[in-house]
Amino acid sequence: MQSKVTGGGLTTKKIWSMTIVKVLGLTLLLIALLSFDYSSMTISRAVLETPLQLILVALIDTVLLSYFVISSRWRGWKEWGAVFLVLLASATS
Numbered sequence: 001m002q003s004k005v006t007g008g009g010l011t012t013k014k015i016w017s018m019t020i021v022k023v024l025g026l027t028l029l030l031i032a033l034l035s036f037d038y039s040s041m042t043i044s045r046a047v048l049e050t051p052l053q054l055i056l057v058a059l060i061d062t063v064l065l066s067y068f069v070i071s072s073r074w075r076g077w078k079e080w081g082a083v084f085l086v087l088l089a090s091a092t093s
Contacts, residue, residue, distance in 0.1 A: 023066055030058040061090050 034054060035047040049053050068086050072079055 023062055027062040030062055039074050046063060073084060
């Protein structure tokens with residue numbers, strides 16, 4: 001596979017690898033946020049019982065939100081509101 005050079009000297013391969021690292025970082029952040037029980041200030045018991053399910057849900061939510069943000073034409077508060085609604089819909093379904 002031949003890499004094309006885009007503006008700024010970044011290759012397509014480097015852009016994809018940076019995107020994957022960003023998505024994995026955001027997934028880890030979402031795992032940390034979802035695994036904490038804020039009412040009792042402890043680690044959630046559901047996380048201790050099914051950690052693979054939490055990882056899968058966090059990865060799906062991150063990919064969904066990342067795709068939505070990247071493909072969106074909206075900017076500013078309109079985009080923030082839409083991201084909030086997408087996250088709310090994925091968290092409550």
